[in-house]
Amino acid sequence: xxxxxxxxxxxxxxxxxxxxxxxxxxxxxxxxxxxxxxxxxxxxxxxxxxxxxxxxxxxxxxxxxxxxxxxxxxxxxxxxxxxxxxxxxxxxxxxxxxxxxxxxxxxxxxxxxxxxxxxxxxxxxxxxxxxxxxxxxxxxxxxxxxxxxxxxxxxxxxxxxxxxxxxxxxxxxxxxxxxxxxxxxxxxxxxxxxxxxxxxxxxxxxxxxxxxxxxxxxxxxxxxxxxxxxxxxxxxxxxxxxxxxxxxxxxxxxxxxxxxxxxxxxxxxx
Amino acid sequence: xxxxxxxxxxxxxxxxxxxxxxxxxxxxxxxxxxxxxxxxxxxxxxxxxxxxxxxxxxxxxxxxxxxxxxxxxxxxxxxxxxxxxxxxxxxxxxxxxxxxxxxxxxxxxxxxxxxxxxxxxxxxxxxxxxxxxxxxxxxxxxxxxxxxxxxxxxxxxxxxxxxxxxxxxxxxxxxxxxxxxxxxxxxxxxxxxxxxxxxxxxxxxxxxxxxxxxxxxxxxxxxxxxxxxxxxxxxxxxxxxxxxxxxxxxxxxxxxxxxxxxx
Numbered sequence: 032x033x034x035x036x037x038x039x040x041x042x043x044x045x046x047x048x049x050x051x052x053x054x055x056x057x058x059x060x061x062x063x064x065x066x067x068x069x070x071x072x073x074x075x076x077x078x079x080x081x082x083x084x085x086x087x088x089x090x091x092x093x094x095x096x097x098x099x100x101x102x103x104x105x106x107x108x109x110x111x112x113x114x115x116x117x118x119x120x121x122x123x124x125x126x127x128x129x130x131x132x133x134x135x136x137x138x139x140x141x142x143x144x145x146x147x148x149x150x151x152x153x154x155x156x157x158x159x160x161x162x163x164x165x166x167x168x169x170x171x172x173x174x175x176x177x178x179x180x181x182x183x184x185x186x187x188x189x190x191x192x193x194x195x196x197x198x199x200x201x202x203x204x205x206x207x208x209x210x211x212x213x214x215x216x217x218x219x220x221x222x223x224x225x226x227x228x229x230x231x232x233x234x235x236x237x238x239x240x241x242x243x244x245x246x247x248x249x250x251x252x253x254x255x256x257x258x259x260x261x262x263x264x265x266x267x268x269x270x271x272x273x274x275x276x277x278x279x280x281x282x283x284x285x286x287x288x289x290x291x292x293x294x295x296x297x298x299x300x301x
Numbered sequence: 302x303x304x305x306x307x308x309x310x311x312x313x314x315x316x317x318x319x320x321x322x323x324x325x326x327x328x329x330x331x332x333x334x335x336x337x338x339x340x341x342x343x344x345x346x347x348x349x350x351x352x353x354x355x356x357x358x359x360x361x362x363x364x365x366x367x368x369x370x371x372x373x374x375x376x377x378x379x380x381x382x383x384x385x386x387x388x389x390x391x392x393x394x395x396x397x398x399x400x401x402x403x404x405x406x407x408x409x410x411x412x413x414x415x416x417x418x419x420x421x422x423x424x425x426x427x428x429x430x431x432x433x434x435x436x437x438x439x440x441x442x443x444x445x446x447x448x449x450x451x452x453x454x455x456x457x458x459x460x461x462x463x464x465x466x467x468x469x470x471x472x473x474x475x476x477x478x479x480x481x482x483x484x485x486x487x488x489x490x491x492x493x494x495x496x497x498x499x500x501x502x503x504x505x506x507x508x509x510x511x512x513x514x515x516x517x518x519x520x521x522x523x524x525x526x527x528x529x530x531x532x533x534x535x536x537x538x539x540x541x542x543x544x545x546x547x548x549x550x551x552x553x554x555x556x557x558x559x560x561x562x563x564x
Contacts, residue, residue, distance in 0.1 A: 079412070080380075162398075165397070166396075169394055169397070170390045170391070170392060171394050171395075171396055171397070173354075173394065174388065174394035174395075174396075175396075176355075177354050177383060177388045178408050179384060179411070180408075180411050185411075
């Protein structure tokens with residue numbers, strides 16, 4: 032009896048150990064990808080293998096610009112939702128007008144970057160994994176390598192640049208959309224004018240609040256790029272493998288974003 | 302160029318996990334020669350090709366392409382060598398996000414400083430060589446299987462490489478299209494003096510294009526010789542392959558029992 036329990040314990044310990052090793056391996060891979068991408072950005076030109084600006088711009092359009100409509104709609108809705116909840120809560124203290132403060136801070140510090148991160152992970156993280164995964168399956172990555180075109184330089188560096196540039200910009204856009212949502216609802220519900228709403232919001236907010244949100248979004252951008260790309264490169268087993276990796280990329284990216292958000296917020300507000 | 306072989310593989314040993322895929326493979330391909338690597342499924346011929354292309358690192362042994370050992374070379378040296386190599390993959394491996402012409406231009410764009418118009422003219426010329434003139438603006442998804450292979454060939458030869466590799470050029474093509482492609486391979490060697498390595502299991506195509514044939518089986522080289530030498534070979538496995546006879550493996554009873562019982 033004791034022996035079987037020991038054996039079971041050993042097995043579960045081994046399983047935990049393997050999981051930890053796999054996790055470390057994955058993070059090591061992420062780190063290597065970042066280092067290699069930066070290497071090509073900095074030293075590519077001197078090795079006659081520059082990272083193409085046009086490829087980065089194309090990715091920026093794909094990741095950022097094409098995602099703006101959906102970011103606007105969802106951020107606006109979040110703003111409205113925050114206003115509804117805020118007014119409902121604050122009514123109990125007769126302090127409805129303080130809702131503007133709540134909206135302004137929670138949008139810029141939390142909801143703007145978070146909703147942007149999650150949306151872009153869903154839109155572009157999955158697309159990235161699917162695109163690179165399909166290229167692996169079709170031997171396109173092998174073809175790039177034998178043509179002397181480094182796949183990390185050609186495919187990963189532009190994506191990383193695009194994410195680093197676009198995530199903060201889209202987050203800023205999301206901040207405005209959410210504030211607008213809050214403003215519209217407050218205008219309808221409390222009769223607060225848009226000018227007064229804007230004055231109050233900017234009065235409460237400090238640059239730090241906005242910067243904190245933008246700093247987070249940079250981190251989210253790196254997470255989305257790395258998780259998407261690495262899951263793409265890890266594809267094996269044809270079309271089914273592409274599907275699995277795409278799902279994994281989205282779920283992992285969103286999970287990492289939420290966890291990183293928590294950790295980041297904790298350390299920044301100590 | 303010196304008298305050394307264009308491709309020289311010596312004592313190549315490779316593993317997949319703990320399984321040995323290639324076992325002390327030796328291979329020499331002379332300049333301007335068409336070498337066909339033949340073998341059944343699982344013979345290790347695709348693995349050999351991946352190593353020739355420098356896509357994998359062997360366990361031991363040396364692979365010299367144009368005099369350079371790619372198992373010991375730096376990334377920059379390998380990079381330079383790759384300008385002299387063209388590869389036509391089994392499925393074409395054209396980048397699906399680009400048009401055919403852009404695919405063909407890709408190596409030029411990445412490795413040369415030519416202006417756009419010159420690159421376009423070169424790409425069109427290469428597409429004419431493979432009889433795809435006028436198809437440059439299409440996407441790979443709009444092409445037939447044979448056309449994709451020819452487009453991939455145009456991309457492979459756009460830098461006028463000294464070495465050209467084919468992975469299963471006639472797989473999945475109808476006999477007429479496959480024969481066209483064979484003609485094209487011979488034409489390329491004759492007009493451009495390329496050294497060509499073709500990996501295939503198609504006998505007709507192999508006999509038609511080969512100067513010499515290497516037969517691979519279970520990771521070992523059974524025989525390297527001219528078409529006639531291969532045809533008249535007395536080696537049983539070679540004749541089995543040529544006559545499409547199923548392999549008769551002798552079963553060791555002890556071994557068999559051990560496999561069944563999982564011991």
